[in-house]
Amino acid sequence: MFLPKRNAPETNDCADQRLPRSHSGLVLAGMRNLVALFLVLWFWMAPSHAGLGGTATAALLVAYLVFALILLAVAWRSWWYEVQLGRPAFIVDVITLLSALFLTKAVALDFFSPFIPFFAFLTLNSAARWSARSVWLIAGGLVLGFLLTGWLVDRGGLSIDMARFARRFGSLALLAVMLVWFAFGRQLSGAARYERQCCAPMYGAFGGVLRYAMDAYGARGGVLAWLDEGETRPHLHAAGTMEGASLSLSGGMMAGDRPFLFGKGGQRRIVLMDRRTLSATQDEGPVGPIAVRDGDEGLAIPIGSRTGRGQLLLYGISGMNSDDLFTVQGVAREIAAALDEDNAETLAREVALSRLRSQIATDLHDSVIQTLAGTRFRLQALRNGVVEGKDIAPDIDMICAGIAGEQDHVRTIIEQLRQGRIQPGHRDLREELRAVCAHLARHWMIRIAVAEVEEPVMVSAALCFEVQQILREVTANAVRHGKATAIDLEAACVEGRIRLEMIDNGEGFAVPHQPRSIAGRVAWLGGDLTVTSVPGRTAIVVSLPMGFA
Known part of the structure; x- marks a missing residue:
């Protein structure tokens, strides 16, 4: 798949979201050198070399210093061999300590004092590489090794001061407990929060999370393969140096729940098995759904959310090392939350557009179509008047006035659509209904009586508009279908709800039939609709919540 390069700026104006990264492998290698150098210097400065093992001890400590220097060079050059040699190097460390x-x-x-930092180094080294259970076992093994060494020395004929030996043994045991607790009681650095308003508007949802991850790790390029729920083929998104690159799907399964470093085109991998345990593997298979080119190395982050799953590959990470694996959980969580939020907003927009289309259709039906129907009704009456020789000029003026009124009403609807909302504020429903009833009475040539209410009925402008639309539809139905000549209207506030009662003298219709347009609007407003109809009297009662805005 070829991804064209977009003309988006490479710089990101967002706040610095780089993770506080560490390189524990290199630090531990440096500590090993300091411990070895400290032992050599302390032995050289000791007053009696012969009493401390003489040439054998000197050879052991110098060899260990050379070994430490070699491992430091390895950790500096290769994250792969640094992890691969971690376990063998630790075994050499333990053997050197006990010997x-x-x-x-x-x-x-x-x-004895030079061996205290050596013991502390071994405990921290194991804590940086393995699980808490393994570290507790290692710390216990080191303490038992101290006991075993003391027993061998005692068996060799050297008298041991048991009080001094017990103090040293207790000190090592206490030091082991404190170091292990300190190592596992502290939390790893968390990921910076993903700021959607900063990245998403410029790059889109997927481009934004890609650049967020690249900023966090200092990567120069990134690729995200994402599979939405219900789909069968993932789609690719690229950023940085990977934009415009020729990318393809490998056919591999979507990533599981384990992040890993990869090198040599994916053949070498350091996998985070759990929160603390790393596993080095060599695998010829694909690293995931994205085909990795020969020579590529980087960080693979699995991402799972409520709306999909995927894999993120980051390339060109400066100073990449195994510690980067311990921070991916927070980054993946931020990315998953951002993609879920974007999906939810997209769905909300689609629902809003669907409601808007339905509302436009309803408003056009209740205003424009009904107005045209009323005009047609009036024109038919005028034709009869012409045949009878009546003066139709006043009726024509009334029709023109009615059409002009409906034009104003349609303009109001269009303006509301442009603004995305009804004009704010509150209206007195009594006054608004009197005005619209006067217009409807002239347009449909029907008598509409509005019951007097002493107290004003204050409602939001949005609810007032909806009530007017209901009244328009009721009036049109009463005249067109029921051949009514009069409507009695009463509007009041009853127990915190708006109650509208509209009674006409039309022919009626079969109940439980309800006018579809009116029933749909009332349901959308969260109200209740009651219809009773007999020949000569049809009553429609609508109850609406006051809180609609």
């Missing part, structure tokens, strides 16, 4: 303790007899002599 040095035995050779120097530090469990019994005064050369």
Whole structure:
């Protein structure tokens, strides 16, 4: 699939959303060098080398320093080998600690203090790489190793001060507990919040989340494969250096719930198995739905939301390392929430447009169509008047006035549509109904009597408009279908609701039939409609909530 490059600006005016990243592998390698150097210097400065194991101890510590320097170079150059060599290097660390303790007899002599930072380093190293349960086991194993070394030294003929040995043993055990608690009691850095109003208007929903993730990790390019619920084929979105690149779907399954680093075109992967455990694998299969080119390396983030699922690949991350895997959960959560919110807004807009179309159709039916029907009704009456020789000029003037009034009404509807809302404010429903009833009476040549109400009935302008539309439809139906000549109208506020009662003297109709247009509008307003009809009397009662705005 070829994605054309868009002419969007590359710079992002959003606030800095870069994650506070770390590189624990490189830091641990540096700490190993400091520990090794400290041991060598302390041994060299000791007054009696022979009593501390002599040449054997010196060879062990120098070899360990060289080993630490090699691992530092590896961690600096390759995140792959840094993780791959983590477990073997830790085994060498433990062997060096216990061997040095035995050779120097530090469990019994005064050369013990240099091994305290060594023990702390091993505990923190394991906490940075493995689960809490594994670290507790390792810390316990180190403490037991100290006991075993003391027993071997004692068996070798050196008398041990048990009080001093117990103090050292207790100190190591307490230090292990504190270090493990400190390592796992602290939370990893969270992801910055995704600001939709900053990114989405410029780049769209998918472009916005791509740039958010790129900013978080300092990536130069990104690709998102997204599969909406109910669809069978994901679609691709690219940003940064990947815009305009030739991309294709690999045919692989959508990503699971595990993020990973990938290199060598996806053949090398460091997978985050749980919150703390990393697993290094070599796999020839696809990394997900996106085909990765040879030589590419980056970070793969699975994303799952209520409306779909997908995989995000970030390329060109400066200083990429295994610590980046521990922050992806927060980033994925922000992206999923942003896409869900965008989907919800899209659905809301579609629903609003559907309601608007329905409302326009209803308003046109209740105003324009009914006005044309009334005009046709009046013109037929005028033709009869011409045949009978009557003066029809006053009737023509009334028809013109009625059409002019309806023109004003249609202009009002159009203006409301342009503004997206009814004009704000409140109206006295009594006065508004008197005005519209006078117009309807002239237009339909019918008597409309409005019952007097002492107290004003104040309603919102929106509700007043809806009541007028209901009255227009009731009047048109009464004249056209019921051949009514009079309508009695009463409007009042009863128990916090607007109650409209409209009674005409028409021919009536079969109940439980309800006028569809009126029933639909009342239901949309959250009201109740009651219709009773017998020949000579049809009563329509509408009850509407006051809160409609």
